[in-house]
Amino acid sequence: MTAQADRVAEPLVDGPAPSPEPLPAAPPGRRRRHRGAEALRRLVTRPGTVLSALYLLLLVGWVIAPTIFSTHDPLEVAGGSLAPPSSTFWFGTDLNGRDVYSRVVHGARLSLLAGIAAVTISLLVGGLLGMIAGFVGGIVDAVISRAVEVIVSIPGLLLSLAIISVLGFGVEKVAVAVGIAGIPGMVRIARAETLRIVNLPYMDAATASGTRRLTGILTHVVPNASGAIGVVAGIDLGGAILAVASLSFLGFGSVPPTPEWGSQINEGRMYIAGAWWWTLFPSLVAGLTVLSVNRLSRGIGTKEAR
Amino acid sequence: MSITTPTPASSPSTEAGAPLLAVEDLRIAYRGRRDLTTAVDGVSLTIEPGRTLALVGESGSGKSSIARALLGILGDRAEVTGRVLLAGDAPDEPARDLLALPAARARRIRGREIAYVPQDPGGSLDPLRRVIDQVIEPLRHHRIGDPAEHRARALQALQEAGLEDAEQLAQRHPHELSGGQRQRVLIAVAIVTAPRLIIADEPTSALDVTVQRRILDRLQELTATHGTALLLITHDLAVAADRTDTTIALRAGRVVDRGPSRRLLTAPEHPYTRALVEAIPGRSRTLAAIRPAGAASGAPPLLEVRGAERSFGHRSRPVRALRPTDLTVRPGDSIGVAGESGSGKTTLARIVLGLTAPDAGEVRIAGREVTRGDRALRRIVQPVFQNPHSSFDPSRSVGWSVLEPVRALGGVPRARRGELRDTLLRDVGLDPALAGRRPDELSGGQLQRAAIARALAVSPQLLVCDEAVSALDVTVQAQILALLARLQQERGLALVFITHDLAVLRELCRDVIVMRRGEVVERGVTAHVFDDPQHAYTRELIAAIPGVVPV
Numbered sequence: 001m002t003a004q005a006d007r008v009a010e011p012l013v014d015g016p017a018p019s020p021e022p023l024p025a026a027p028p029g030r031r032r033r034h035r036g037a038e039a040l041r042r043l044v045t046r047p048g049t050v051l052s053a054l055y056l057l058l059l060v061g062w063v064i065a066p067t068i069f070s071t072h073d074p075l076e077v078a079g080g081s082l083a084p085p086s087s088t089f090w091f092g093t094d095l096n097g098r099d100v101y102s103r104v105v106h107g108a109r110l111s112l113l114a115g116i117a118a119v120t121i122s123l124l125v126g127g128l129l130g131m132i133a134g135f136v137g138g139i140v141d142a143v144i145s146r147a148v149e150v151i152v153s154i155p156g157l158l159l160s161l162a163i164i165s166v167l168g169f170g171v172e173k174v175a176v177a178v179g180i181a182g183i184p185g186m187v188r189i190a191r192a193e194t195l196r197i198v199n200l201p202y203m204d205a206a207t208a209s210g211t212r213r214l215t216g217i218l219t220h221v222v223p224n225a226s227g228a229i230g231v232v233a234g235i236d237l238g239g240a241i242l243a244v245a246s247l248s249f250l251g252f253g254s255v256p257p258t259p260e261w262g263s264q265i266n267e268g269r270m271y272i273a274g275a276w277w278w279t280l281f282p283s284l285v286a287g288l289t290v291l292s293v294n295r296l297s298r299g300i301g302t303k304e305a306r
Numbered sequence: 307m308s309i310t311t312p313t314p315a316s317s318p319s320t321e322a323g324a325p326l327l328a329v330e331d332l333r334i335a336y337r338g339r340r341d342l343t344t345a346v347d348g349v350s351l352t353i354e355p356g357r358t359l360a361l362v363g364e365s366g367s368g369k370s371s372i373a374r375a376l377l378g379i380l381g382d383r384a385e386v387t388g389r390v391l392l393a394g395d396a397p398d399e400p401a402r403d404l405l406a407l408p409a410a411r412a413r414r415i416r417g418r419e420i421a422y423v424p425q426d427p428g429g430s431l432d433p434l435r436r437v438i439d440q441v442i443e444p445l446r447h448h449r450i451g452d453p454a455e456h457r458a459r460a461l462q463a464l465q466e467a468g469l470e471d472a473e474q475l476a477q478r479h480p481h482e483l484s485g486g487q488r489q490r491v492l493i494a495v496a497i498v499t500a501p502r503l504i505i506a507d508e509p510t511s512a513l514d515v516t517v518q519r520r521i522l523d524r525l526q527e528l529t530a531t532h533g534t535a536l537l538l539i540t541h542d543l544a545v546a547a548d549r550t551d552t553t554i555a556l557r558a559g560r561v562v563d564r565g566p567s568r569r570l571l572t573a574p575e576h577p578y579t580r581a582l583v584e585a586i587p588g589r590s591r592t593l594a595a596i597r598p599a600g601a602a603s604g605a606p607p608l609l610e611v612r613g614a615e616r617s618f619g620h621r622s623r624p625v626r627a628l629r630p631t632d633l634t635v636r637p638g639d640s641i642g643v644a645g646e647s648g649s650g651k652t653t654l655a656r657i658v659l660g661l662t663a664p665d666a667g668e669v670r671i672a673g674r675e676v677t678r679g680d681r682a683l684r685r686i687v688q689p690v691f692q693n694p695h696s697s698f699d700p701s702r703s704v705g706w707s708v709l710e711p712v713r714a715l716g717g718v719p720r721a722r723r724g725e726l727r728d729t730l731l732r733d734v735g736l737d738p739a740l741a742g743r744r745p746d747e748l749s750g751g752q753l754q755r756a757a758i759a760r761a762l763a764v765s766p767q768l769l770v771c772d773e774a775v776s777a778l779d780v781t782v783q784a785q786i787l788a789l790l791a792r793l794q795q796e797r798g799l800a801l802v803f804i805t806h807d808l809a810v811l812r813e814l815c816r817d818v819i820v821m822r823r824g825e826v827v828e829r830g831v832t833a834h835v836f837d838d839p840q841h842a843y844t845r846e847l848i849a850a851i852p853g854v855v856p857v
Contacts, residue, residue: 201697202707205697206699207660208659208684208689210681219699223702
């Protein structure tokens with residue numbers, strides 16, 4: 001690619017003296033202008049990615065303005081107990097006669113925000129620790145890396161449970177617990193990216209330019225590592241939403257009657273033989289969310305890699 | 307061997323004897339988003355058994371596309387028309403058009419009769435498999451010969467490729483071999499099937515000059531003894547002239563010149579061929595004209611390195627990258643440091659640049675000893691690195707990077723920085739409008755100019771160029787060298803130019819230092835060293851320069 005640009009930009013001189021004059025017009029800025037169009041085109045050629053994006057857009061709508069999307073009040077009795085899905089109750093009703101669809105719509109806020117909060121915690125703490133480990137190296141790196149290895153050896157959900165047993169119940173605490181459990185993964189990726197970038201020639205060029213070490217990290221390592229770290233954070237988000245829902249399912253999260261996906265799935269669990277809709281629809285919505293988030297992050301990830 | 311084609315008249319065979327391979331009106335275009343990019347535009351060529359043909363051209367001239375078309379590895383985005391006729395195996399068998407045959411059959415024929423030596427020895431071998439298994443693979447895959455003899459054949463191929471202790475090396479993994487050894491393994495993989503045609507795509511451009519010479523010698527011997535034809539793809543006309551019978555010069559996918567290889571080098575007629583010849587370091591008179599003549603040795607030294615040494619690796623088994631070495635640079639000096647990989651030349655450069663601290667010894671700038679992290683050094687010494695694409699932060703604009711030293715070291719008011727940036731870019735022959743571009747939007751040559759602009763931003767007195775032109779096309783290389791020579795003279799810059807290519811130094815540098823295994827083996831005035839090399843290694847390096855007509 002470069003090579004071809006070379007040919008365009010620097011035509012072979014016919015005379016003996018290679019010209020030091022200003023070069024003819026550089027490759028046209030076509031690329032820059034069409035970058036947005038190009039990204040759009042790439043998305044359209046991947047229907048899975050488009051569907052995921054549309055689905056997540058819908059969820060964002062649920063989070064911002066649940067009342068627009070919901071058909072009933074999530075906390076009020078709207079119809080008969082355990083009514084099957086119908087044109088009035090799209091996802092049926094639960095034991096108390098509340099509309100399952102409306103509860104799913106309203107539950108999105110708690111489930112998604114808890115997942116996002118969890119990932120933010122892992123991202124900030126893990127990213128910082130990882131960059132420190134990668135850049136400082138030596139004993140600092142050894143301590144951080146060994147600690148991470150110890151934590152990684154404990155299954156994530158188990159670790160979250162242990163942390164909750166210290167912090168106590170509640171959705172915020174579940175989010176913190178899931179976030180802490182996600183730190184080791186983030187440390188690893190941030191450390192690896194930092195190590196990779198620190199050894200690239202442009203870091204040498206920066207050092208030789210007189211750039212101080214800290215400035216070098218902020219101006220070169222952070223922006224260049226953020227792509228890969230962001231993609232991993234996106235993929236983690238799916239897992240975090242699932243982990244929050246799982247912990248809520250186990251009863252550590254939201255307090256009834258507040259709608260939340262995990263606790264809804266748990267409530268309906270006992271009635272699955274007769275009222276399958278009560279558990280199935282919240283599960284489907286949560287499952288599709290995880291799939292869409294993963295799909296979209298990977299889509300962005302492959303674009304990053306180009 | 308007869309070749310039957312429906313249009314025999316179009317076959318441009320000039321030599322006696324039927325061609326082994328005849329390419330007729332080959333056209334290759336790559337499908338883009340909405341357009342077709344033509345890479346090869348109606349190329350015809352023939353190779354006779356036992357003959358060697360070189361395809362020469364700059365990057366983007368289509369030479370690799372031709373090779374990939376012959377090998378059938380162009381990929382889905384390529385559209386190919388024309389004919390690739392490979393002579394039949396038996397005397398009475400007609401020639402087969404590899405482009406027209408069903409893919410599976412063409413692949414079988416290629417696997418048995420055409421072999422490929424790729425450019426990058428590092429990426430072309432499977433890191434997880436032993437050498438011997440990778441040499442056997444083509445035999446096994448194409449079911450050639452008796453499986454019981456595969457091992458013996460593979461070992462023989464390794465020996466023929468020039469690996470002396472083949473038995474032992476065969477059991478190793480690729481990472482346990484040197485670059486030259488890996489390239490030989492790739493040659494063994496190519497010859498083990500006893501192919502009739504070997505296609506070698508820049509087989510040595512990643513290797514040291516002396517290794518390069520031995521590898522090319524070996525390829526030449528093999529083709530001579532086995533009657534194999536060789537298609538050599540190179541950007542270096544000198545290599546083509548040394549190694550092949552016929553050369554075809556390509557530009558933008560078209561044949562612009564063809565003829566006996568020697569003639570193309572010594573008496574080029576076409577302007578493009580002449581430009582390629584001019585670009586061979588040591589051939590143009592341009593640099594010699596620009597270079598400052600006299601020595602400025604009276605001045606006090608700008609930079610002094612005394613007894614600097616450096617080891618890497620574990621304490622128990624250190625690798626001595628640099629043994630105690632001295633280097634003195636005075637204002638206006640031009641010092642070339644030549645050596646192959648592992649010679650310690652890059653370590654020396656990094657010590658001079660203050661990027662690596664020496665284990666022992668000292669670095670003095672203007673008489674003052676430089677301590678680690680001393681940023682005063684940066685105002686005086688600035689670098690130009692080998693790979694322009696990796697020495698620019700991809701997330702920053704080129705203009706931002708050019709001003710990085712100014713931002714870090716200060717000295718220029720904020721308001722005047724834009725003006726300074728434009729002046730710098732103009733000085734190195736770039737349009738200031740390029741400042742807003744990202745590095746990946748510029749060509750290698752343009753970026754290397756920008757790297758020089760960045761180095762000049764704080765008006766240093768010494769430029770350290772570490773293989774600064776090695777990653778560039780020959781013609782671009784010549785332009786960058788001319789730029790360096792001009793800047794050196796205009797600004798009275800001192801230059802330390804580190805390279806594996808002795809030919810580059812010949813014109814650019816007044817003094818030369820030859821390094822090997824971390825030690826200086828020879829130093830002196832460039833002209834003297836070239837005329838009368840004292841050390842055997844220097845003689846070897848000089849002999850390895852391709853295209854030098856023996857006097």
